[in-house]
Amino acid sequence: MELFKVNGKVHAGKLAASVLVPVIGGSLVGFFATKNAPKDYKQLKKPDFSPPSWVFPAVWTGLYTAMGIARYRVSAKTNERLLSYDIQLGLNFLWSFLFFKWRLRGAAFAEIALLLGMITLTTYEFYQADRIAGSLMIPYAAWVTFALGLNYSIWKMN
Numbered sequence: 001m002e003l004f005k006v007n008g009k010v011h012a013g014k015l016a017a018s019v020l021v022p023v024i025g026g027s028l029v030g031f032f033a034t035k036n037a038p039k040d041y042k043q044l045k046k047p048d049f050s051p052p053s054w055v056f057p058a059v060w061t062g063l064y065t066a067m068g069i070a071r072y073r074v075s076a077k078t079n080e081r082l083l084s085y086d087i088q089l090g091l092n093f094l095w096s097f098l099f100f101k102w103r104l105r106g107a108a109f110a111e112i113a114l115l116l117g118m119i120t121l122t123t124y125e126f127y128q129a130d131r132i133a134g135s136l137m138i139p140y141a142a143w144v145t146f147a148l149g150l151n152y153s154i155w156k157m158n
Contacts, residue, residue, distance in 0.1 A: 014072055033101045045157040
């Protein structure tokens with residue numbers, strides 16, 4: 001419960017909104033951008049380090065939740081617009097369309113590299129405002145680093 005306390009208080013509405021936006025947004029993007037993805041993804045040549053497709057929604061749900069909690073903690077401490085967070089979240093959502101729906105693997109690779117840069121900036125800014133928030137972003141940065149390598153490999157192999 002301490003994770004949700006900022007300055008000794010839990011701001012339930014702010015917490016719910018901060019978590020639900022990426023979780024529901026990610027679910028909607030997943031639904032619309034990856035409708036045919038299981039069949040298409042199965043047919044792609046993939047590197048040996050590619051996880052099974054069921055891993056992705058499980059991992060992303062956890063990462064979106066952690067991102068939302070991080071955003072909540074920072075927003076509870078400052079009234080500033082969290083522009084880097086908003087940009088990285090938009091880039092995150094865009095990637096699925098580029099890679100899966102539109103099959104633009106090279107564009108998706110360039111975009112995920114930009115996304116990783118924005119995640120790094122957001123993580124740094126969050127850490128400056130709240131060490132816990134910054135730390136919550138690290139698994140996300142690590143996963144996107146892995147996804148960058150996976151995207152590159154799939155792009156080159158296909």
